[in-house]
Amino acid sequence: MEQTLDLTKYIDMAIRRKWWIIIPFLLTLLGGLTYALRAPKIYEAQTLILVQPQKVPEEYVRSVVSTSVEDRLQTITQQVTSRTNLEKIIRQYNLYSSPGKQMLMDDKVALFRKMITVNVSHRGRRSEASAFSISFRGKDPKVVAAVTNTLASNFITENLRIREAQALGTSSFLADELNSVKKRLREKEEELKRYRIKYMGGLPEQLQTNLSILERLQAQLDQYNENLRDAENRKILLQQQIADALTASESRPDIPTGTARREGQDDLQAMKTQLAMLESRYTENHPDIIRLKTAIAKLEASRSRKAPAAEGDGAESSTPLEAQVDQTLKRQLEETNLEISRLKSEIADLNAQIKLYQKRVEDTPKREQELLSMNRDYENLKELYNSLLSRKLEAEIAVSLEKKQKGEQFRVLDPAKVPSRPIKPDMRKIALITLVLGLGLGGGLAYAVEMMDASYKDPDEVEKELGLPVLLTLPLRYTQRELRRIKIKKILAYSSVSIGFVASVFGILVATKGLDKAIQFFADFINRAGG
CATH class of the missing domain: 1.10.287 (Helix Hairpins)
Structure with a gap:
């Protein structure tokens, strides 16, 4: 019963101080609408790239690239997001070059790098990378999609270049080592030949x-x-x-x-x-x-x-x-x-x-x-030479494999599309925050005004304050004329507030979107409401 009486008390307070609740609430809604309309819209495009395994079985051709996909992705990410590559993309798509705002190239590169995100997906028990996604955020949805696809293309190209360069480097290193060991082997053969000629007739x-x-x-x-x-x-x-x-x-x-x-x-x-x-x-x-x-x-x-x-x-x-x-x-x-x-x-x-x-x-x-x-030294050199020769042949096959693009590759599974909705600002979050903030601000002001009012609101307050029993309470009585006047005032008040709110919304739309778009927005809203 006490809870019911308390709830009734607060409801009565809200009714008495309704304008202290309604006005701040509407003002907060206007502020939230203004922020939602004026805040820069950020779009995000994402592409999914599949890590395609080697087409030729490793039992026949062993790849010389032994680094994991994650390590290689870190290296590729550092190279793709290097200053030189990012400057090319910035100049190609004229990024961060608004007429009223000038930015240094260092700031553009830093902002561009911050807007790029690479996420790796894993599969299997050994957590091998099977795919990864590249996402980019920006203000223009078409440019965002184009930049994302360009980044994906750079990742694929850089992966092929790194694999081919590693294969060529391995083959070149083995060729140099093979020539060195071959030279030493010939010297050892000549030494054995001279020794046998020198001690001919006295050999074991x-x-x-x-x-x-x-x-x-x-x-x-x-x-x-x-x-x-x-x-x-x-x-x-x-x-x-x-x-x-x-x-x-x-x-x-x-x-x-x-x-x-x-x-x-x-x-x-x-x-x-x-x-x-x-x-x-x-x-x-x-x-x-x-x-x-x-x-x-x-x-x-x-x-x-x-x-x-x-x-x-x-x-x-x-x-x-x-x-x-x-x-x-x-x-x-x-x-x-x-x-x-x-x-x-x-x-x-x-x-x-x-x-x-x-x-x-x-x-x-x-x-x-x-x-x-x-002979022991000669056999060791010969064994080393044969081993290097075998590895050199395998490296040459691996180079051919990479040049023909039959090794492990990155393939675009889902190319980036033009985003239709911005990811920032989040309208649902803004609406929720605006409602909560408006109700909280209005309720807080109404409660503060109520607490500053020293008048008695019901007989219980009189009895509690004065310690005297209330024998009789008389309600306020209004004549018909007074009731009509009060009704007209309420209608005018509600109408004024509604018209003012709608006018404010229209003004905000005109200021942010322009007159044509504001009129179109209201026309669409009316059509949807009427439909």
Whole structure:
């Protein structure tokens, strides 16, 4: 009941102070209307760009662009919104160049950059960017749409340029590295070649050959040493035979023919004995055996020619036979000396060769270690070269992929359209704020005036204030004439306020829109109200 009485009290107060509520409320509405009409209208155009994946499967062609879409978008945004690019767009569309207002280019660029918004949309569990939107705000809806589409085109162009530049840069870097490694590989090959030429015959893979040659040379050296001992033995034997012949000749100067013949036979027998000894040790092709056989044959032939003469002249001296035998032995001694010299020379050569091959065999572990180190470096360079070559080929394919625009691309899904409604000012928000502010201002003024009025409004206030009971209340009584006058005043008051409000609205429309548009606005409003 108390709540009902309180509500009635406030309703009565509002009725008594209605003009304090209505006038501020209408003035607030006029102010809100003025702000809504005079505030600059800001339009926003938006375009949606799809991040289209690579058309060729990555199993066949791997892209060299490894940065994520978000990172690449940040880079592209910085480049697209750079001062140089924004100045081109500002000059192209003559932005922020109102006749009555001059702005510096720095201020235009800063304002232009502030009006651009880029939002990224994600998809999947890994939150990969699948699309992004570009929006721009401005006063002219057509210019706003055109600028938004230009920004989208710049984003697409810049993305293609960045991807192609990155692919070309990667390919160029790999080409430089490949040439460098190729040069080092050739140098290492030349080093290996020079090393193998320098130590040819002493390389690790020639160890078995060297051992075989060393064994063969050692066997040959043993054979030559044995031949040398035999030659020296023959030399001693020949020297002994020559000495014996000289001793016999000096002791018996006049020897009968028969005795000389017997001595010649003894020499022949000695040569045959020596031949038999050599044949037991060597083959028939041995040089000593061949020379000895030749000497025996010559001696036998000489004896056969001289035998008849010896029989006819028994007193003939034996001196020519002894001289022939001496000459034969001396010739054999000379040949034996030559053979000994030759064998010693060949033995010296063999010893030098043996030392050479022994040195090669001894140095084989060292050469093997050096070759192992050089081959390891060569194989590492070769592996690096093959790896770089493979990557270079992949980079060239990736460059071709980007040039043919088969890689990841930005594609306009929804181009920017001319906006039909401004986003600022927000008419709904302005209307709501105006209503709340008008009612609050009017109610506040009415309440303030009511509180300043010290008169009593009902009997309860009298009883509460004076502490005396009210025995009787008499309402105000008006005559018919007074009632008509009061009614006329109310009508005039309401009419005046309504006409004044409408006139104010018309004046505001004329001031902001012009007379023609104001008249058209009222005509449309009347038609809608009448319809």
